[in-house]
Amino acid sequence: MKTQIDDRKKESYKIFDSIAPTYDSLNHILSLGIDILWRKKLTKKLPTNKKLFVVDLATGTGDVALHLSQERNIQKIQGFDLSRNMIEIGRQKVKNKKVEHKVSLDIGDGMNIPLKDNSVDVITLSFGIRNFSNPQKGLDEIYRVLKPGGRALIMEFSIPKNYLIKKAYFFYFRKVLPWIGNKVSGHKDAYTYLNKTVESFPYGKKFLGLMNKAGLEKLEANPLTFGISTLYVGNKKAPTGNLSHD
Numbered sequence: 001m002k003t004q005i006d007d008r009k010k011e012s013y014k015i016f017d018s019i020a021p022t023y024d025s026l027n028h029i030l031s032l033g034i035d036i037l038w039r040k041k042l043t044k045k046l047p048t049n050k051k052l053f054v055v056d057l058a059t060g061t062g063d064v065a066l067h068l069s070q071e072r073n074i075q076k077i078q079g080f081d082l083s084r085n086m087i088e089i090g091r092q093k094v095k096n097k098k099v100e101h102k103v104s105l106d107i108g109d110g111m112n113i114p115l116k117d118n119s120v121d122v123i124t125l126s127f128g129i130r131n132f133s134n135p136q137k138g139l140d141e142i143y144r145v146l147k148p149g150g151r152a153l154i155m156e157f158s159i160p161k162n163y164l165i166k167k168a169y170f171f172y173f174r175k176v177l178p179w180i181g182n183k184v185s186g187h188k189d190a191y192t193y194l195n196k197t198v199e200s201f202p203y204g205k206k207f208l209g210l211m212n213k214a215g216l217e218k219l220e221a222n223p224l225t226f227g228i229s230t231l232y233v234g235n236k237k238a239p240t241g242n243l244s245h246d
């Protein structure tokens with residue numbers, strides 16, 4: 001089972017290519033709008049330095065990039081994703097919001113980031129890394145492109161601890177979400193696959209272990225909404241140790 005999911009992850013962008021037209025509306029419906037609150041939490045963890053260059057990996061239709069475009073201390077946001085159709089929808093949203101001067105969305109692999117070493121102030125990655133066939137490679141790449149003192153903000157689904165919430169969560173993720181998602185998107189099993197990637201993903205301490213292995217430090221795992229998702233924070237060591245800006 002795990003191997004099957006891992007194999008599909010290698011080409012998960014193809015799934016996103018086919019569900020792109022309904023992705024945004026399903027996202028807001030299926031998350032009951034909570035995803036908007038989660039994006040706000042992510043913004044609160046941004047460093048306060050001026051003129052930040054932010055890269056949003058697995059940007060999809062660019063919701064995080066667009067949200068960040070409202071932040072004054074961000075100079076430029078570059079989004080990368082492997083799905084052309086998701087990027088196309090995102091580009092239209094960037095145009096509609098009139099933020100083309102600040103946000104660019106392009107095809108790019110989160111496990112092979114098309115940027116130089118030590119060139120990025122902040123990396124954001126929301127609900128993408130569980131789709132990477134090799135999350136450790138993604139984290140190693142994040143470490144490589146971050147400037148010393150730079151920060152990684154990674155949001156991903158996790159499993160709640162509370163027994164009753166966990167029961168309700170599994171019912172929702174295993175039954176309700178795949179049923180609605182597959183029906184509305186018209187894809188035979190995209191949302192069944194998405195649920196499986198959530199349940200097989202290393203979350204909490206295990207994920208912090210991967211971040212630590214990549215070289216990131218000052219690690220945090222902040223559970224959001226009963227632990228349905230978690231916001232992870234990690235920093236690349238600053239040369240003088242003074243580049244953390246909360």
Ligand SMILES: C[S@@+](CC[C@H](N)C(=O)[O-])C[C@H]1O[C@@H](n2cnc3c(N)ncnc32)[C@H](O)[C@@H]1O
Nearest residue numbers: 013016058059060081082083109110126128131
């Ligand atoms: C669940 S969507 C998340 C989109 C967006 N970040 C959001 O929060 O709505 C996951 C995205 O990851 C992208 N993806 C999967 N593997 C990738 C990779 N190796 N590099 C870049 N993007 C990838 C998919 O194409 C898809 O658009």
